[in-house]
Amino acid sequence: MTKHAYSYAVLQYRHDVWVGEALNAGVLLFSESARFLKLKTRTGQGRLAQAYPDLDHGAFREAVKALARRFDRIAATSGLLLPSGSALEVGQKVLQLDDSSLAWGMTGSGVTLDPDEALTNLFGRFVGRYDKAIGREPRTDEMVFEAVRRKLELAELYGRVQPQVVRSKYASIHFKHTIENGALHVIQPVSFDSADAENMLDKAAKWAGRLQSIKELDGKVRPYFVTGRPTDHALMEQYDKMVALLLASPLRPVVMHEERAGELVAKIEEQLH
Structure with a gap:
């Protein structure tokens, strides 16, 4: 399995530039060897909303989305010739230091084996860690x-679970939980315990896109x-839609709620035997 070097830069939001206070709003991760460049941002919910009640959520959301789309276009159009340098240097080509409310901070x-997973972890560390709903994790x-x-342990299968990198002509995807027996059986947990329907869509679309690439x-x-x-019952309709999105993905995936884990493992066991 190939490990890729990467660098990152934290995107910060300054509500009042002259005060100098800033809160983390996103993370840009760049790996030249993995040909990976992506900015992951918050959508105006959570800590920013609590800190700045007068924040224009719509304007903020559109600003960070537009910024993320610019990096997506660079990644999509550059092919093998991504910009060189660190994440900060690449980021400054798109967002320069000025008096705007968005600026680069910590680097x-x-x-990593999986730049996308590293980005998710960094985002949770620098941006999302204080967005937890009060009273629960x-x-x-x-x-x-x-x-x-x-x-899996009850079925005496857990000892066969191994991490694996799946490669196609389009992508290399690292899965943590796989069992190989002729075919590669990939078990992917997906938590939709979110306070934001848009984040749920991003997560489901990410996995649907990964299956499309292989x-x-x-x-x-x-x-x-x-x-x-x-946990938020108001998001159950969105959850049902995200399950339908996963079911419509390539490779005919099995999709089950964790309460049906026994049925899922039974299906895997049937295929293995």
Whole structure:
């Protein structure tokens, strides 16, 4: 498995430039070897809304989305010739230091098997960690996987679970939980425990897009999604739509809620035998 060096720069929001106070609003991650460039941003919810009640959420959301789209276009049109330099240097080509409310802050670097996963982790560390709803911890993907892990152990299959990189002519995707037996059975937990319907869509679309990028491996890769529902009942309609989106993805994935982990493991066991 290939590890890729990366650098990152934290995007900050300054509500009043002259005061000098800033809150983290996103993370830009750049890996030249992985040909990966992406800006992940918040949408105006959470800590920013609490800190600045007069924040124009619509204007902020459109500004950061437009910025993220610019990096997406650079990544899509550059092909093998992505810009060189650090994430900060690449970021400054798009967003220069001026008197606007958005600016680059903390920077850093690291290595990873999966730049997209590294970006998600950095975003949680620098941006999302203080957006938790009062009185509870949002459930992570790995928390959702616990229900499956217990059933795999009962079926004496957990010892066969290994991380694996799936490669196609379009992408290399790192999966943490796979069992290989002729075909590669990929078990992917997806927690939709979110306070934002748009974040739920981003997450479901990310996995649908990943399956699209490896659809040529139909029959060789069998995906199983185990999902976690949102705690906010008002988001249940969005949850149902996201499950439908995953079901409509390439490779004919099995999609089940974590409460049906036993059924999911039974399906995997049937395929293995």
